[in-house]
Amino acid sequence: MKKLLSFVIILTGIFTFGQQCNIVTPQIYEANQLGDGNVVFYTLPLNTNYSYKWEITLENGMVLSSVEPRAIYYISCDNRVAKAKVEVDNGSCKQTIERIFQPKVCGTAGSGIN
Secondary structure, eight states: OOOOOEEEEEEEEEOSTTOOOOOOOOOEEEEOOSSSSEEEEEESSOOTTSEEEEEEEETTSOEEEEOSSSEEEEOOTTSOEEEEEEEEEOSSOEEEEEEEEEEEEOOOSGGGOO
C-alpha cells in the first residue's frame, strides 16, 4: 500500500528597493534512501552563489540549523522531521520556503523503515 505524501509550501520574498527577487527555488526536497539514517534537504535549482539558512524542526520541537546549500542530518524514526524551512539569499533579496511533512520524515537505516 502506497503512503500518500501531502505537504504545504509557504513562499515569501524580501525585496530590496522594490526590485523583483529573481531567486528560483520552487520547493524543498528531501532524500532519505541512503540506507544510513541520514536525510538530505535541498532546493532545486541549487545555486552555489546563494547563501542558505536551514531550520529543520523535529516532532519534539527541537530545531536543527545549517548554513550549507544541502542540510544533512541523521534523523531517527523516533523523532521525525515535521517541518523544513530555508531562507535563500542572493545578495540583493531573500526568499523563505517552508515545507510541512505529512507523513513526517525519518532516515531509512535499520528498523526505522516504515
